[in-house]
Amino acid sequence: MDVTTPAGAPWLIVGLGNPGPEYAMNRHNVGFMVVELLAERIGGKFKRAGKAQAQVLEGRIGPAGPANRRVILAKPMSYMNLSGGPVNALKDFYKVPVANIVAVHDELDIDYGTLRLKLGGGDNGHNGLKSMTKAMGSDYHRVRFGIGRPPGRMQVADFVLKDFSSAERKELDYFVDRAADAVECLVIEGLERAQSAYNS
Numbered sequence: 719m720d721v722t723t724p725a726g727a728p729w730l731i732v733g734l735g736n737p738g739p740e741y742a743m744n745r746h747n748v749g750f751m752v753v754e755l756l757a758e759r760i761g762g763k764f765k766r767a768g769k770a771q772a773q774v775l776e777g778r779i780g781p782a783g784p785a786n787r788r789v790i791l792a793k794p795m796s797y798m799n800l801s802g803g804p805v806n807a808l809k810d811f812y813k814v815p816v817a818n819i820v821a822v823h824d825e826l827d828i829d830y831g832t833l834r835l836k837l838g839g840g841d842n843g844h845n846g847l848k849s850m851t852k853a854m855g856s857d858y859h860r861v862r863f864g865i866g867r868p869p870g871r872m873q874v875a876d877f878v879l880k881d882f883s884s885a886e887r888k889e890l891d892y893f894v895d896r897a898a899d900a901v902e903c904l905v906i907e908g909l910e911r912a913q914s915a916y917n918s
Contacts, residue, residue, distance in 0.1 A: 728788040729905050730814040731756065732805050734823040734846035737795045745865045746798060746878040748894070749822040749846075752863070753791045755898045764793060770807040771796045780906040787905050790814070799845040802853030809854060819858035820901060821850060824878060828864030830886060831893040833900055833916045835861050837909055843874075859904060863897050 733753030734746075741747050757764060760777035767774040775791045790812050794804040809819060817837070823846055828834055838857050841847035850858065868877035882890055896916070904912040 726788075727815055727818050728790055728812055730790045730792060730805070730808055730812060730819045731901055731905070732792045732794065732801070732808075732819065732821050732850075734798060734801055734821060734844075735793065736798050737793070741879070743881040744879050745824050745882055748824045748863045748865065748897075750793050751890075751894045752822045752861070752897045752901065753793060755894055756789075756901060757791055759898065760789075760791070764791070766795075767792070767804075767808065767811075770804050770811065772804040772808060774808065779902055785906050789905060799849055801846040802849035802851070805850050806853040816854055816857050817859070819854075820861060820904060821847060821858060822861045822897065822901060823847060823863065824865045825862035826865060826867055826874065826878070828862060828866070830864055830866040831889060831896075832864035832918050833861065833897055834864070835859065835900060835904060835909060835913050835917055859909065861897060861901055861904065863893070 731753060733749035735741065735750035736747060757775050762775045762777050764773035764775045772795055773793045777789060778786055779789055780786045790808065792808055794801040796804050823844060827842060837859050841851055868874055900912055900916040903915055
């Protein structure tokens with residue numbers, strides 16, 4: 719379903735992850751990877767967002783004209799399980815409707831590289847989503863990036879905090895690029911169009 723939001727309201731695109739170089743290539747940080755690619759496309763650099771404990775970049779995406787959208791890209795710097803506070807602060811500061819928030823995050827229950835876009839729903843045990851939902855309700859968009867389940871008896875926490883494997887890294891750039899395309903499609907053309915193009 720698509721949601722009508724105020725004309726001209728900005729979009730807040732949040733990549734979920736953990737700050738610091740030791741986490742940079744973790745599976746749990748794929749949300750950061752996607753918004754960093756979107757920042758490259760816009761041609762800007764992230765900067766610290768005052769009291770919001772996040773790095774942000776303001777810009778526009780889409781063709782000139784009515785389809786052009788104002789966006790705020792954000793990377794919470796609070797660690798994954800406290801993401802809701804910074805996101806809620808940015809929502810209030812930039813006056814973003816909850817339905818104009820997009821969380822880009824890793825998803826265990828989807829095969830590696832597969833995308834699923836949706837609006838609302840549960841957190842499926844994801845601590846970043848749990849924190850966001852506690853802070854502002856669940857009626858925000860999600861771009862779910864599949865990372866698959868841990869092999870054997872590996873604990874979920876160990877799996878998500880490990881780097882992508884060498885085999886996965888061969889395709890990672892392609893999948894991150896596709897996820898960034900999906901975010902742009904969602905913001906410019908709406909959820910249904912993005913789901914039909916990118917859900918698999």
